[in-house]
Amino acid sequence: MTILDTGTTARASWMVCPGCEAMIYLKRYDRSDRVCPECDDHGMLTARQRIDLLIDAGSAVDIEYAETVPDPLAFTDSRPYPDRLAGARRKTGMADAIDCVRGTLGGTPVVLAAMDFRFLGGSLGSALGEAVTAAAEVALAERRPLIIVTASGGARMQEGIVALMQMAKTSRALRRLDDAGVLTVSVITDPTYGGVAASFATSTDVIVAEPGARLGFAGPRVIAQTIGQTLPPGFQTAEFLLEHGIVDLICHRSALRDRLIRLVGMTVRSARPYSDDTEAVITDPSVLSAGDPWERVRAARRLGRPTTLDHLAGAFEDFIELHGDRMSADCSAMVAGLARLDGVPVVVIGTQKGHTAAELAQRNYGMPTPSGYRKAARVLRLAAKLRLPVVTLVDTAGAYPGIEAEEQGQAVAIAENLKLLAGLPVPVVAVITGEGGSGGALALALADRVLMCENAVYSVISAEGCAAILWQDPAAAPQAARALRVDAASLLELGIADAVVPEPEGGSDRDPAAATALLRRALRQAVHELRAWPTSELLARRHNRFRGFGVARNDLQENR
Structure with missing residues (x-):
């Protein structure tokens, strides 16, 4: 900074900005907390x-x-x-x-x-x-x-x-x-x-x-x-x-x-009591409207469906996004940060797609890279430290499968997230809002409560991928979707999903604001319920939940 000599004993009135070398009135510079009005230096x-x-x-x-x-x-x-x-x-x-x-x-x-x-x-x-x-x-x-x-x-x-x-x-x-x-x-x-x-x-x-x-x-x-x-x-x-x-x-x-x-x-706990006597989710598969699984796949992929950022804007009172894995990159397909839900400070992590071709490309089509999963892990550890409940919003075809991702340890990043979530000492609520694709989705969905939006799908592989491998015909994707039982009703019957979040008639893309309001009710109910559980009970139930998948009930009792 150069202050010009005014030729008097009074303090100089003008200075030269060190950033752009523009002449600045010194009092104006001080009033703006020493930010240059010309170049923002x-x-x-x-x-x-x-x-x-x-x-x-x-x-x-x-x-x-x-x-x-x-x-x-x-x-x-x-x-x-x-x-x-x-x-x-x-x-x-x-x-x-x-x-x-x-x-x-x-x-x-x-x-x-x-x-x-x-x-x-x-x-x-x-x-x-x-x-x-x-x-x-x-x-x-x-x-x-x-x-x-x-x-x-x-x-x-x-x-x-x-x-x-x-x-x-x-x-x-x-x-x-x-x-x-x-x-x-x-x-x-x-x-x-x-x-x-x-x-x-x-x-x-x-x-x-x-x-x-x-x-x-x-x-x-x-x-x-x-x-x-x-x-x-x-x-x-x-x-x-x-x-x-x-x-x-x-x-x-x-x-x-x-x-x-x-x-x-975000460190100040709200004393606001929770009250809502109406059930916000569906737990009985027979109540869900019948639908072909392939049509559910197509509905889950509609570009008009609310994204993670849409839900963050409509379902939470505040959101401060945190960026970066503190190592090398910031994955645009993974959004993470601190928010408030019904006055309760929470951590929110979600995959982000977009509504247009440009947004999809900018967000890597919602497919996280290793830096995305490492960013998520960093914010999960912050949730554990601050004792904040975690909400994850999942809409991804899967983890990014590119060469760079493999070079940077995609499998390791996903594995670390799974292990971290398995022992996280705070409530975790996961919502499959659109596509839940394979391990890339599960890396955010190892949770105490797994919810699915009514038209969401969740599978080990895409219907097209399964059809290409097992039927040797990508055109058999509708048949594969039915065989994989990817729809919410099937996943509720299988016990993979705990409950289904209803969508507006015709799907979330028909009325995104109403869809977000329904999601908010479901999240409020789940978070408030889980916050009441002691940590030991929370972790025990989470263990038992995932311990039981694929094991006959009698055998499971013997193995516990």
Whole structure:
């Protein structure tokens, strides 16, 4: 940032934007929380400005932390390290590169730790590591969500190996929050590198990034000097990282407080009582209207049927989508996030197709890749940590069968999801909303309660695939559909489905809003019922449910 000299002792009135080099009126820049009105470049904020921006007015109380060794190595480069510290303290008015407070955010008690790049580049030293750890300990003791706003160039070289140990120290502090079920959120600001990036900045439950914020272990200069690689455009920016599955979402500074209020609000349990005397689902197969299984297959594939995103918009009060597998990619065919159902915070995961050819192509025709299943697994673990019920919405022809998927371990990703769901200590309700195709569908449907929409289908293989293999004739698909018994009535008789969600006359595509309303009633009923079960009973019933498939009743009793 360049501030122009006005020739007076008063503060300069104009500045040059570091992003687009446009002339900006300084007061306007400050009023917009240091976001350029011309190019939207997000400028740096101080730690106190961050606290004022996020925490409810008048609620912030500083968190004290233990005194640390000021100069563990007696380090000197061009200046003694104590002199550098003294200079940074005079310049910033801070003890070190972070301020930590307890306060409220939209009325929810939280702990906020905000870093400040002005203090020795936000470098991670003993004092900063102790401050983050102390903040985490307050969050643990008071069961408050922990929010960390990061800005750092890496570990503090003047403290050497002692600075490196702060990565381990803070990681242990966050692990204790994981074990206790306390939500952690990091807000990545520009820049966040090195030891901070490789510890508490990226080990939180949810990673939010400001637009354009850079995050990485090795900085571009280090990469270029060490191995001489040419970096792609936008490398290590928030947008690059979202595409590669590292951050959950990008949030403009103007919307950040509201987004965080919604996130931490998901940790607040609703006391709203459930009351609905009417049965929301069908459990008697004879009540279902007769229909040819092949016609059900065709109905399940109609493009007008509500998708997962349609149901999320109509059946839930709120939804915050989380992105990425934290490894390499974000699968567009798998949608996952936090929501509220009748006031109850839940985790929702579902496959997403689309209504048009363009949407289908963009969503990979609803066929998840390994990164999609790994994203689902990550969010399932978050559900277990926060003790939130899980709702899965399944509409997929199956897992993506491409070469890349096999290279990335598609079978392993599905297997891991199945094992994770088998022991998940929270209620799981799965709904087959359209197609339930093979293991790709089952990877989301190992549940305590399996519901099927009236025109949905669920099978080990598509009718066409079965016909091609066993009949050697794809045209025999209608015959195969009948033989496989893929329809809801058959699956209810077989005990695969627990209940059927009725659809509007003519199918969900005839009245999508009504179909979503019917689904909402069924989900409310199932979730409220399952929440009342103790964890031990929940897991025992889930075990018995799947233990019994394919085994004669008498033999099953002997084998339990």
